[in-house]
Structure formats: structure tokens, C-alpha cells
Amino acid sequence: MPTMKTLFTVFFLLSIKAFLWRVCHASSYSSLIRSDFGRRYPTDEQPLSKIAIHKAVIALHESASVQAGPLLLGLKGEDTAWVNVELKYPEPSENDWVGVFSPANFNASDCYSESGKSHEAPCICTAPIKYKFANHSSSNYVTTGKATLSFQLINQRADFAFALFSGGLENPKVVAVSNPISFANPKAPVYPRLAHGKAWDEMTVTWTSGYNIDEAVPFVEWGQTGRSPNQSPAGTLTFTRGSMCGPPARTVGWRDPGFIHTSFLKELWPNTMYNYRIGHMLFNGSVIWSKMYSFKSSPFPGQSSLQRVIIFGDMGTAERDGSNEYACYQPGSLITTDQLLSDLDNYDIVFHIGDMPYANGYLSQWDQFTAQVEPIASIKPYMVASGNHERSWPNSGGFYATKDSGGECGVPAETMYYVPAENRAKFWYSTDYGMFHFCIADSEHDWREGSEQYAWIEKCLASVDRKKQPWLIFSAHRVLGYSSNSWYAMEGSFEEPMGREHLQKLWQKYKVDIAFYGHVHNYERTCPIYQNQCVNPERYSYSGTVNGTIHVVVGGGGSHLSDFTEINTIWSLYKDHDWGFVKLTAFNHSSLLFEYKKSRDGLVYDNFTISRDYRDVLACVHDGCEPTTLAS
Numbered sequence: 001m002p003t004m005k006t007l008f009t010v011f012f013l014l015s016i017k018a019f020l021w022r023v024c025h026a027s028s029y030s031s032l033i034r035s036d037f038g039r040r041y042p043t044d045e046q047p048l049s050k051i052a053i054h055k056a057v058i059a060l061h062e063s064a065s066v067q068a069g070p071l072l073l074g075l076k077g078e079d080t081a082w083v084n085v086e087l088k089y090p091e092p093s094e095n096d097w098v099g100v101f102s103p104a105n106f107n108a109s110d111c112y113s114e115s116g117k118s119h120e121a122p123c124i125c126t127a128p129i130k131y132k133f134a135n136h137s138s139s140n141y142v143t144t145g146k147a148t149l150s151f152q153l154i155n156q157r158a159d160f161a162f163a164l165f166s167g168g169l170e171n172p173k174v175v176a177v178s179n180p181i182s183f184a185n186p187k188a189p190v191y192p193r194l195a196h197g198k199a200w201d202e203m204t205v206t207w208t209s210g211y212n213i214d215e216a217v218p219f220v221e222w223g224q225t226g227r228s229p230n231q232s233p234a235g236t237l238t239f240t241r242g243s244m245c246g247p248p249a250r251t252v253g254w255r256d257p258g259f260i261h262t263s264f265l266k267e268l269w270p271n272t273m274y275n276y277r278i279g280h281m282l283f284n285g286s287v288i289w290s291k292m293y294s295f296k297s298s299p300f301p302g303q304s305s306l307q308r309v310i311i312f313g314d315m316g317t318a319e320r321d322g323s324n325e326y327a328c329y330q331p332g333s334l335i336t337t338d339q340l341l342s343d344l345d346n347y348d349i350v351f352h353i354g355d356m357p358y359a360n361g362y363l364s365q366w367d368q369f370t371a372q373v374e375p376i377a378s379i380k381p382y383m384v385a386s387g388n389h390e391r392s393w394p395n396s397g398g399f400y401a402t403k404d405s406g407g408e409c410g411v412p413a414e415t416m417y418y419v420p421a422e423n424r425a426k427f428w429y430s431t432d433y434g435m436f437h438f439c440i441a442d443s444e445h446d447w448r449e450g451s452e453q454y455a456w457i458e459k460c461l462a463s464v465d466r467k468k469q470p471w472l473i474f475s476a477h478r479v480l481g482y483s484s485n486s487w488y489a490m491e492g493s494f495e496e497p498m499g500r501e502h503l504q505k506l507w508q509k510y511k512v513d514i515a516f517y518g519h520v521h522n523y524e525r526t527c528p529i530y531q532n533q534c535v536n537p538e539r540y541s542y543s544g545t546v547n548g549t550i551h552v553v554v555g556g557g558g559s560h561l562s563d564f565t566e567i568n569t570i571w572s573l574y575k576d577h578d579w580g581f582v583k584l585t586a587f588n589h590s591s592l593l594f595e596y597k598k599s600r601d602g603l604v605y606d607n608f609t610i611s612r613d614y615r616d617v618l619a620c621v622h623d624g625c626e627p628t629t630l631a632s
Ligand SMILES: *[C@@H]1O[C@H](CO)[C@@H](O)[C@H](O)[C@H]1NC(C)=O
Pocket: 003, 004, 005, 006, 008, 009, 012, 094, 095, 096, 133, 135, 136, 139
């Protein structure tokens, strides 16, 4: 592990982006990743959890001060803004830090303890949204006691205050608190995210606001340019502290999520551009509007057109102002986001297959994440899957009993994002994009033969007409197929135990082309596999009968990277220990291009093509043969 000193010297010298790159790639880097076995090491902790906020005490110092400005943000309707925070403290020390709190009166927030007893001493019962060390941009802070920090804030329904702490992260003492600052309209509708509805001609728009239905009526105004617009109503959901399963989501990580609205835009024409904006109609008749956005509707299932899909997992979130980042928690998150942003015109739909913000029970992070992906998700359908960092919690109905969700037990994910599942608490669903049919499984719920999900997976795979939709894709967050990741190798399974044992027969029977997974933070592609064997010696250009499924780990969306085992797995064709994503391009019913791109440069590092006719899918191979009769 690098020392804080080296980290922060680099921090100071380089811009944020360069920092992410350097610190995470320099000498410190290999030791960082080598010690990653999943959950025991500091890189795998939500940075906000490093602050012992429950131990914080108030120790205001009469000549310490924190000044924040400007006082009013977003005067032109912006939902992000930069602010300057000036510190003065006559007894500075190296480990002083500044926390960003929202709402601003954080000291007055209700303390909620799991035991039911409130603490005796005055205490702070809510974690900051983010933090920086006081010396972040002025290394002479320790001698002068003066520094100016700059933070980027996003509109998240409440005002903000900045508090200077001494005592480091372990024994925090508030020495000064800033004036509050606020966005002009904290309740404004923000961060729209598109997703397919249950029908091919339906797009859903989900967003967050501070307006409950007793204050304003939420809706979306939408239509084609030059035609009169439609208005569609939206449903409103929220969730409470009581629906969280444990700490920190239920304690210091809790933050009011506001209101989550979803509107269903129906009877869309295929491949057509639509404009939309969000409105909240107040009861005196005036409307609070969002910005104007646009999207292209999806093709009719089976229709031939150029169709391009992006898929990755485990992207996480990161702060552009450099807050929280010393831990390298999701060091690649912004480079992936930015790479996808720079190529917006060249893909049509995005699948983020689980582990989205890694909020881990610090609920403010859901706003950070939805804000980070907004420029993508507001114009492309952004389809998500459920990961352990969304769902996993003991005794909460999931398949795993780990505490990876930090007490969220799936509630924020199932509310913040729409997926066309029958029941969003069971996060599996199918969706179509023209010649693609996707079966998105939920590896946080039992998938084994005999389970409800297994029956659904079979139904999803069986329901596709391959002459119309030749490209059949299976996906789940955890690796249910094949991975040479070190911790799976140590278990000797090279997969999530009981994954392929149960599902392989379905992939084989229904001739799934490609199965995608996240969870393991790297990239790996296998040969076409049947019964654990490579069935095709070809590496780059597949044609002829479909007799095996290609398994792809694409969990390098941004989180700290996972190591490969040194064991040489026979089925592994390409491994990359870096951040990246996959792009699939269907040119027509007989030609598919697969490309793996690194996030850092957007260039293709691995690729293959599939070229085939419909009869190659029908052809009898292995046990996928329909019974025949000699009767005539
Ligand atoms: C800033 O403070 C951190 C946290 O205490 C410390 O590790 C680091 O060395 C300091 N950086 C500089 C440039 O003084």
C-alpha cells in the first residue's frame, strides 16, 4: 500500500484525472491489486465508511472558520456547480479534513441507533456526502492554517454545509462549520434515466425530484420534432429508513432519497428520434421543467438495421473534484464514463450489469451515480442488473448472506432504476433490441434448477425466434460461467459455485451466443464452450453451426481491478487486467462484431465476428436436437 504522503503529493501535483491514472498505476498499483480477494482489504471499502462519524464530537474553535460560496447555485437551472471553501484554523494538522454535509443542519439530524438508545454525547448521526483532506490543494496548510478547497456539488434536494474536522478520520472533532449554501431550486427534477418498458415500443423515463405528489403532478412531455407533443403521467415512489435492512443504510448512511418518478412513453415508432422534458405541475398551474433531452426509440424486434450495444459491469462512481479518492475505490469509473460519453453517437443501448454506485449503504451515492451517468442514461436506454453491492445482505431473502450492500438489501436499486421485470424485487427480465434478445438474470437470487428463476431463464431463452432475433445474449452480475479470476481459482471453481452446473444445460440447449458477467473486475473471453470443453479452435471469426457458448467477463467498468490466477485455464482466449467495456454490433441477421475496448483510449484490444445463417442455429448439435420420427 502506498503511504498517504505519496498519495497526496501526487494528488497535489496532478489534475484529478491524471491522479486517478498515476496513483492507481504507479509502483503502488500492483501491490494494491495483488491484495484484492474481494472484501478484506481497504481498497474494497466505501471511502465514507472510513470516517468514524459516530465518534464525532463538537469542539468548535473560536478562531477557526469555514466560508463557502457562492451562496446560491444553479441560478440558470444547472444541476451541478463548483464552490470554493476557505478554511482558517490556528491549530492545523496534517490529518484535518473537510466533510460536505447535506442537509446543512446535519448536527440537528435525528440520531438513529440500531440498539434504540441514543448516544449520550452530542454527536453527528449522518455521514458526509464526501470529504477532502484540508491540505488537498494547499500543502502549506499545516504551517499556515489556511486553505481554499474547491468542491463540485450536485443538486440533491437539500442545502449543504462544510465542516472542518481535526482528529483525522478516526477521532473526528468538528472545529468549524460553514454557512449553508443551496441550489436555487433544490427540488428540481434531475438525472433522467431511460430504460426499455415491457413492450418493444415503450420507453420509460425515471428521474429524481423533491416534489411529492401532494405538491406537484409529475409528467413527461414528449414527441417528434414538428409534431404536437404528448404528455404522459408518471408514477412516484420513494423509500424510508425503515425499509433499509441494516447499517449503515439504516444509520449514518441514511439520506432521504427524495421522490423517484417513472413515466411510460408508449406506442413509439421504431428507430425514431423523440424529444422529451420532465415537468412537475404545481397546483397553481405553473410547471417546473427540466432541460430538454432526446432519444432514439428502439427497433422492432427482428428488424434489421445497424444495432450497437454496450455492456459492462462494476463501474462505480467517483468524484470529479477528487473527493474521497485516496482509497482508489472505483479508480476507473470516470474514464469509462468519459469514454462512453465521447462516443455517444456510435451505440444505441447500454447494459450495466450490476454493481452500480457501490453506495454500500451511503445513500447519497445514488444521487452521485445517477448524476454521473445522466449524460448517457438520459439519451440511451440504460439497462441495469442487480449486483451484490446492490442486494447482498444477511437474512433478507437474497441468495447470499454477505453484507456487501451495506444494509440497502436492494431497495434503492429497485426504486431508483426501472427494469422491465415482472417484480423488481426479483431483478430478472428479458428485453429486445432489434435482432438481439437479452435474458438478464439476477445472480443475487437462486438460479438453480427447480427455482423460480431457473424456470424463468428457460422461458426467456426458449421464447426467442432465432430467425428474427439470431443474437441471443445471457447475462448476470456474478460469474455463473467461466473466469480465471484468482479468488475463483482458489476455490477451484473458476465460477460462482453452482453456476454452470445448473445453467450450462440451458445455454447449450438454447444455443446462447454469448454470456456476459461482471463482479470480477477485469476482462476475459473464452472459446465457444460445450460441457466445459472448447468446441471450436477458431479465435476470431466464427461461422457454421452454433455448438458452444462464448463466456465473457466484462467487470472492468471502473472498480479496483481483480487479479487473474496464474493457472492457465484452457478455455481462456483473452485476458486483460484493465478497465474496459464490450461493444456488440449487429450488421444484419448473419453478421455480428464483438469488440472489447479499453476505457483509457477507446481502442479495440480484442474482437471476433460471428457469421452464419439461420440454418446454422437450427442444425442439430450435441443434445440440442429435437426428436425426429421415421413415420411419414
Ligand atoms: C495531507 O494530509 C494527509 C492526511 O493526513 C497526509 O497523509 C498527506 O501526507 C498530506 N499531504 C501533504 C501534501 O501534506
